[in-house]
Amino acid sequence: MVYLVAENRVLRVTYTAKVRIPASSGEVFLGPETGLEDMNEIVGLTVSVSSACVIVNLHRRGLFAFRYDRTLKWSTGPFIPQNVGNHQGCRKNFTDCYFVSHPVLDYCDANFYIANNQGELYSVTTNGPPHFEWIQDISSIGKNFSITSGNNGQLYLTFQYKAVIIALDVLEGTILWQQSIGSLSASDSAPVVDVNGWISIGSLDGYLYTISPSGVVTKLPRRKIKDTVIQVDPIVDCSGYAVYISQTKMEGMISRNIRGHTYVSAIKPIKTTITLLVPATGTVHWSESYPGALSNLFLETDLRNYAVDEKILLAFISSSNVGNPLSCYSTHQKLESSCSKMDLRKTRFYTGNETVIKIFLAIETILLILAAALVRFCCVFWSKKKLQNQDLGKFLEKRSSLRLQKKLYDRTITELEKEAAEGPSTNEMLEKIDDLVKERENVERKLLTTYSLGRDATSPQSTSLIPLFDNNKKNITDTSSEKGEISNEEVEEKDVKGKALMETESSGGDDDNDDDDDDDHDRDDDDHEAVLETQGVKILDEGDELQSGAGTSMRKRLNVSTIE
Structure with missing residues (x-):
């Protein structure tokens, strides 16, 4: 299924691979037709398969997680109250604080990431009720940025106006490295990440900037082509190891730098070159130009009547796997390869309130010990030879009767000894005490032998x-x-x-x-x-x-x- 945003509605399209989609396969998942009237503006959405819900960011309202049956699972705003006077998120001002980016899901740790209008980045867990794993304040670098999940233990933030990319650790939110690149063409430009963990992003200076997982920057191609720009974000091929890029040669190109920002102007595009290369090594597997060999892919009538959009052209070529000698892999295989680069030693899972969990574990441990002692007692009890071929009820009744007799003897002997101590004692009283002591010893012997609850005597x-x-x-x-x-x-x-x-x-x-x-x-x-x-x-x-x-x-x- 595919979920799409259309104005104030979320559409769900059901399809089957290699089968033509009928007109009735699409439906309104969320919107006025389903009873949600207040969905004025949808900023973005993501689908969490692990928690089986669709997470939607509504402008100035917060995050809402809907199950596949359209019922609300949970909702949260940009701050969560904790103790008196304390809260998570919106540290500067929580009265006018709201989420401004679309949620970005990490398929390795199942968390998603979102930013607010104050330059704070959130890591939100999708397991159970909403919980902020960490919140990182990035406002010192900038408040406007795009989020890219590496699915390899790293998260990338692109500051388009400053041409800066930073990498964060997804488990702790700490900044791993920060690098400057060439000027970007759009405010929503973002890098792509291959299975090797290399990120790639094109620039208006005509270079493809590739950055290794450790933060080493490389510019490709190694020979600069004069008056070229990269206006379209690269696309990862089906193998996951190479990317398709589109370079456009411009006529009368002029570049100016004003207050730290680069501005490019040109008369018109002359030629577009599409290249397939591996960012980690710089190896070029295929490259063709339009007009040129790529023109043979289109009908002459289409070329005369329609203008070629680089973004659409790059998408069609990458999906057709044109000129790619590399083997294709499934999404599961690519995720398995990229997630394997994650440092599992630092992996943490949200389990709730730690104090409550410790108390629960302590109580559970005590109960297990008591249960083990009870089981051991039962095993010893039922293995007693004296109980074999006997009625358990009669055994326990006899034992209870003996215990009552012993208590009666104890009380009687104590009273007689007290009378003997307070007044003159006769031989008859002493003999009576002696007889009672013997009777009590006889009862005690039975309780310790025939009617004991311990092991059988083995001496x-x-x-x-x-x-x-x-x-x-x-x-x-x-x-x-x-x-x-x-x-x-x-x-x-x-x-x-x-x-x-x-x-x-x-x-x-x-x-x-x-x-x-x-x-x-x-x-x-x-x-x-x-x-x-x-x-x-x-x-x-x-x-x-x-x-x-x-x-x-x-x-x-x-x-x-x-x-x-």
Whole structure:
């Protein structure tokens, strides 16, 4: 599709290559027919494919971006308010500030560039709401200039009245170089850029000025042709590496310089020479003149009835690719080649408010960490052997019940200890506290083993902590039976009995989920303790529970049969 400006309307023409365009293929895209009555003067437009919109500059009204379906996407003026008393754009005077140039799109970074009437140049992003990437004040050089996108990381401004060209970095807006050229023929003269990054512009002195990406100026052709001028902007050929230029030899040409401006006058044009050359090397591939060989391209009736316009003639010859030995490339290939010269190390993309983005990233990082911890917990939780072939609801209900029991024991024990501290304590109260402590320890053991939410216990089966008798260690001293002391044989017999009782207790298996089994288990422990104490074995309860593979806890038992 092609978009054209026609007075106060924007036309859209749909066409297919190599197919004749029917009369009904054109339509009014924007205008009074579509409900826009206030489009008095359209300064210019550009089409952004990346953002799928048509950007139009309306005189003294601002920029308007319309989607392909004619709905308004966004609009903005030459300044954007920021903090109180601060704004972007129109630094000198924002009351009478407006855009004066047509928007120029850069196909590499997808931004477009536009100037206001105060000599400021804007870089505007097309992604999201309107945002000014940077604003460069060029008014010290001049307020009237044309904008040319290099599609290679550089932007070119041409000051026609001063015959000056400057190059800017498209990412930062800094001036890279500034060069003077010969006088230009029109107020809208602008250079063309080839895929090598060289810019070319014709002058009234008859030379083609070519400037390298680093700012080196070369004048072509190397031999000056007397009384010639270049009035028409060059055109890049289909390969993207060469340009067509038109030089006109004038009769009675006079050149004057008045107050820094060059004025050329002539009687009439004598001959026009069209040349195809490569700006980077100066190589000439083809050159013909009119009148001359170029006259054979036209019918004699056309030559007699119509005057030849250099601009139209140059456009037809370049589009016909006359005399061009170079291979043609598609627009995509040429853009790919020119954009590759852009310094990607300095590439920046507008992403919005940096402070908000940092806060969002911090919150997102915290959420990801929490999610990772939750996933890990779930993996550990569901891999527990105790949960396999069990009802999760019953497991959690039992665990909750145990936690409530533990809290109840804690509160009751605290109250009894407080009563015992404030008043006389009886043996019955102490025994009750001791029983409650044992019950609480039993509940805690279940919460830490059978009903824990952690990993399954991986420690090996605990071994017996009862010390065995060793003849090499003098734990028990033999004395005569006459003094009423216990002999080694009796001690060994008691050790064997205590060990047998211990093995019986440890082989009791895992705890059941029911509270009645736990109570029976505790009563058995008390019976075993009583038997062991009668046999001379003292129980030292250090409060450390040793978990076996089956979740059974044991207390240390030491033989205390010593000889006084």
